[in-house]
Amino acid sequence: MKRLRTTRLTALTLGAALLFAGSLITASSVAQDEAEEPDQNLYAGRAAVYENLAPKSLEHITSPERIKLVATGQVAPTEIWRALEHGERVECLSCIPDVATLLYHEDSRAREISAWWLRRRIFGVFGVGQVYSQVIQTLGDQSATELQRAYAAEAVGEFLTHAGVPALATAVRTDSSELVRASAVTALRRMNSEGADGELAFAMSDSAEVVRLAALDASMRVHSFTGVEEIVLRLDDSSAAVRRSAVEALGMMRVGDAVYGLIALTAEGTEPDANVRKAAVASLAMIGDPAASDAITQALNDSDLFVRNAAKMARNSGL
Numbered sequence: 001m002k003r004l005r006t007t008r009l010t011a012l013t014l015g016a017a018l019l020f021a022g023s024l025i026t027a028s029s030v031a032q033d034e035a036e037e038p039d040q041n042l043y044a045g046r047a048a049v050y051e052n053l054a055p056k057s058l059e060h061i062t063s064p065e066r067i068k069l070v071a072t073g074q075v076a077p078t079e080i081w082r083a084l085e086h087g088e089r090v091e092c093l094s095c096i097p098d099v100a101t102l103l104y105h106e107d108s109r110a111r112e113i114s115a116w117w118l119r120r121r122i123f124g125v126f127g128v129g130q131v132y133s134q135v136i137q138t139l140g141d142q143s144a145t146e147l148q149r150a151y152a153a154e155a156v157g158e159f160l161t162h163a164g165v166p167a168l169a170t171a172v173r174t175d176s177s178e179l180v181r182a183s184a185v186t187a188l189r190r191m192n193s194e195g196a197d198g199e200l201a202f203a204m205s206d207s208a209e210v211v212r213l214a215a216l217d218a219s220m221r222v223h224s225f226t227g228v229e230e231i232v233l234r235l236d237d238s239s240a241a242v243r244r245s246a247v248e249a250l251g252m253m254r255v256g257d258a259v260y261g262l263i264a265l266t267a268e269g270t271e272p273d274a275n276v277r278k279a280a281v282a283s284l285a286m287i288g289d290p291a292a293s294d295a296i297t298q299a300l301n302d303s304d305l306f307v308r309n310a311a312k313m314a315r316n317s318g319l
Contacts, residue, residue, distance in 0.1 A: 062087035064095055071098035071114075077107040084117040096124040100131045103155045104148060111151060115158035132159060136167050139184075142176070149175065150183040157187025169196040178208035185211060189218035194225060201227025209239045216245040220252050228255055235261045240273040247276060251283025259287060263295040266307075274304035281307060285314035293319050 062083045067090065069075075070083040080102065102114035118125050125131045138144050139152040153171055156164035164187075171184035172195065185203050194200045200222070203215035216234065219225045232255070234246035247265060250258040265271040265280035281299050284292040296319045299311035 059086055062090060064090060064092040067092060067095045068098050071095065071102055073102060073105055073110065077105075077109040080105075080110045081113045084113045087117065088120060091122065093124045096121060096131060100134075103131075103135065104151045108154075111154060112158060115155050119159045119161070126161070132161065132164075135159075136164060139167050139171055139180075146177045146179055149177065149180045153180060153183035153187045157190035160191060162191060162193065165191065165193050166196045168193075169199045172199040172203050178206070178211055181206060181208065182211045182214045185214040185218055189214075189221050192222050194222060194227070198227055200225065201230040204230040204234055209242060212237070212239070212242050213245055216242065216249050220249050225253075228253065231255075232258050232261060235265065240276055243271075243273070244276045244279045247279040247283050251279070251286040254287050256287060256289060259284065259289045259291055262287075263292055266292075266295045266299050268302060274302075274307055277302065277304065278307045278310045281310040281314055285310075285317045285319055288318065290319070 064087075066083055067087050070080045073080070084099070096118065099114050099117055102110050103118075105111050105114070118131055127133075135152045135155045139149055139156060141149070144152075149171070153168060156168055168184045168187050168191075172181055172188070175181050175184070181203065185200065188195050188200060195202070200215050200218050203211050204219075204227070206212050206215070212234065216231065219227070219231060228250075231246050231249050231253075234242055235250075235258075237243050237246065243265070247262060250262065262280045262284050266277055266284070268277065271277050271280070277299070281296065284296065292314075296311050296314045299307055300315070302308050302311065
């Protein structure tokens with residue numbers, strides 16, 4: 001009996017010791033957390049909604065020194081992106097020449113984010129002889145390399161300043177490189193512009209397929225495109241990819257005057273490429289002209305499964 005009481009006493013003593021030790025550890029942990037994480041309510045503008053987030057979750061602003069370091073291009077493009085994005089509000093005039101070199105970086109992500117950062121600068125970019133005018137000059141300089149001119153065209157588009165439209169229009173019409181012409185067309189699309197004198201429509205008859213495709217893609221993305229007749233002419237293009245893009249553009253724009261041209265492209269006898277026939281059927285369904293009903297019926301018997309499926313969907317839409 002005495003041994004039983006002794007055992008119970010020992011157990012109680014051990015339990016009390018463990019509880020005391022636990023309370024000390026908890027108190028120490030709380031004190032440490034409080035030391036590491038100040039009052040969340042000190043973070044004005046965020047406390048009410050994000051009061052349970054730790055301060056370490058706050059975005060850290062990139063220092064000018066870090067911006068200059070990543071601008072050397074010796075780090076991953078994702079790190080360049082992170083540093084410049086977190087440095088959006090950092091005004092650093094001495095950083096501008098370094099970041100401007102990234103406009104010609106081999107990775108498109110670095111080029112895009114550098115233009116994004118530069119166009120947010122109050123000073124040092126858009127003045128006479130500064131970064132923007134230098135880029136415009138490079139675009140028109142035929143002694144610059146093809147890549148330099150193409151990257152300059154991209155940068156003009158990313159700056160989103162319509163003062164650059166004439167320079168892009170000139171590049172579309174006169175540059176000897178199809179890469180530069182295609183980049184200039186894409187830049188016009190980025191700026192939501194048809195060009196100073198309808199250069200998107202002009203580019204649809206370019207000798208290079210890549211330029212024609214870029215122009216057709218741009219026509220579907222700018223808010224107002226007026227050169228629809230040039231798209232219709234591409235229905236007879238020698239490139240199946242261009243014909244398909246033209247068909248898709250006409251369907252997206254609901255161009256009723258193009259119905260008979262699209263009908264011709266639904267037949268295997270006149271259009272050998274199944275992807276073009278499928279796109280033609282889909283575009284006719286979008287336009288919804290009853291004149292296409294017979295063509296849709298014939299497409300139900302096409303040798304290509306995807307054309308037949310497109311015809312079934314068109315039929316279900318009411319044609």
